[in-house]
Amino acid sequence: MNASDGLILGIDGGGTKTVAWLARCNFTAKSDLSNTMKIIGRGRSGSSNVRGVGFETALDHLNQAVERAFTDAELSQVTVESACLALAGAGRDVEQQRIRSWADQCQLTSKLTVIDDALPVLYAASSDGIGIALIAGTGSLALGQNANGDRSRCGGWGSLLGDEGSGYQISLAALRAVVRADDGRGPSTQLHERLLDHLGITSASELIPILHADPNNRIMIASLAPLVFDVAGSGDRVAMQIIDQASTDLAEMVHTLVDRLGMTTRPCSLAGTGSVLIHQPAFTQSVCDKLAESGIKTTYHAIPESVAGTLVIAAGLNRAY
Incomplete structure (x- = not known):
């Protein structure tokens, strides 16, 4: 070439x-x-x-x-x-x-x-790259950069150690709620019927071969997240708690970086991307609301690409x- x-x-x-x-x-x-x-x-x-x-x-x-x-x-x-x-x-x-x-x-x-x-998310929002980038798709992480050029990140530890607030962890929490409900160890939830129907199975025990068939099944598991949001929207308490915890986790990442980088004196640019943030605007607003409740003012920029x-x-x- x-x-x-x-x-x-x-x-x-x-x-x-x-x-x-x-x-x-x-x-x-x-x-x-x-x-x-x-x-x-x-x-x-x-x-x-x-x-x-x-x-x-x-x-x-x-x-x-x-x-x-x-x-x-x-x-x-x-x-x-x-x-x-x-x-x-x-x-x-x-x-x-x-x-x-x-x-x-x-x-x-x-x-x-x-x-x-993570870094390009900041520059997609503004060419100076100042602010916090929050990614919540299959995985999750946050990256911040202040006016001095200091950078720091939070999260991004992968599916075994982190990815809180991501599509993967939201879906995994839902699957765990399903098997706990099936055992009688946890509360009943619409997630049980909805997830089994979605996967074309009739019992929770059939989840085991499905989830272990492919060692790289993170994408498949994460793809269940829209269903969890849908069930939460119907008022299911278990699903609502999963979604609420996810927004809390993401807000915590942002708050940590704002404090660490000394960006608390004025509204902070928050650039969000990933399927969870882009396709679930009410969820994204919840993250921003929780930040506001903790004293962190943000100006949110959705970054679809x-x-x-x-x-x-x-x-x-x-x-x-």
Whole structure:
């Protein structure tokens, strides 16, 4: 592949999907995003979380997303001037080096930035990157950056140690409530009937082979979250408690970062993304309300496509990164 002037690539790879945007950028006119670049191609594939699906599958999905972005732009694949890859599970040097080796082998770009998937959420909300990014999709985490450029994160420990407030943990709590109700150890709940019907089974015991059939079943489990929200909306007390705890957990992450980064003196920009926050506005409002009750004022920005922030970083439009 030959280098192509003005092309930049942004990739957002999470626990459920990988999104790649190809843009043509005017590097001599760094004003705002709309005047500086034009998105010309978009590609999408499966999860590229290396911890969730492994490197082989993650790299395959990265390849697919990039190829589809170039196809969408009706261009042959070439080496782009700059690329930013924001990947869940790639926050450590060992993962980033493996990703860099892949990028070198496929001659992806002349200038590569590899980061985890939280930072672009901040830059999708504002090119200065100041505020708190809150992600609640398959997994969850929060990342904050203050005016001094100090950064800190909270959560993001994965499904075994954390992911509180995520689609996965909401669904897992619902499944645990179902088996406790089935045993008689917990209160009855509509979740029992609704989840069994959804999965096409007639007894809770059938959950065992379904949930253990695939060792990488986080995505499947997380996909049950909309049903839990639906049951909670009908007034089921067990489901309502699960959702309330999830919003409390997310608010706690944000509050922790606001305190740690000294961002309590004025309203804080809160950029939210992930399927749970984007598709459940009442839940998102609950998170903001709990923050307000604890004295944290926020200005909320919904970020349906955080890949936009990777283009800001790839183009060098951000000042704080």
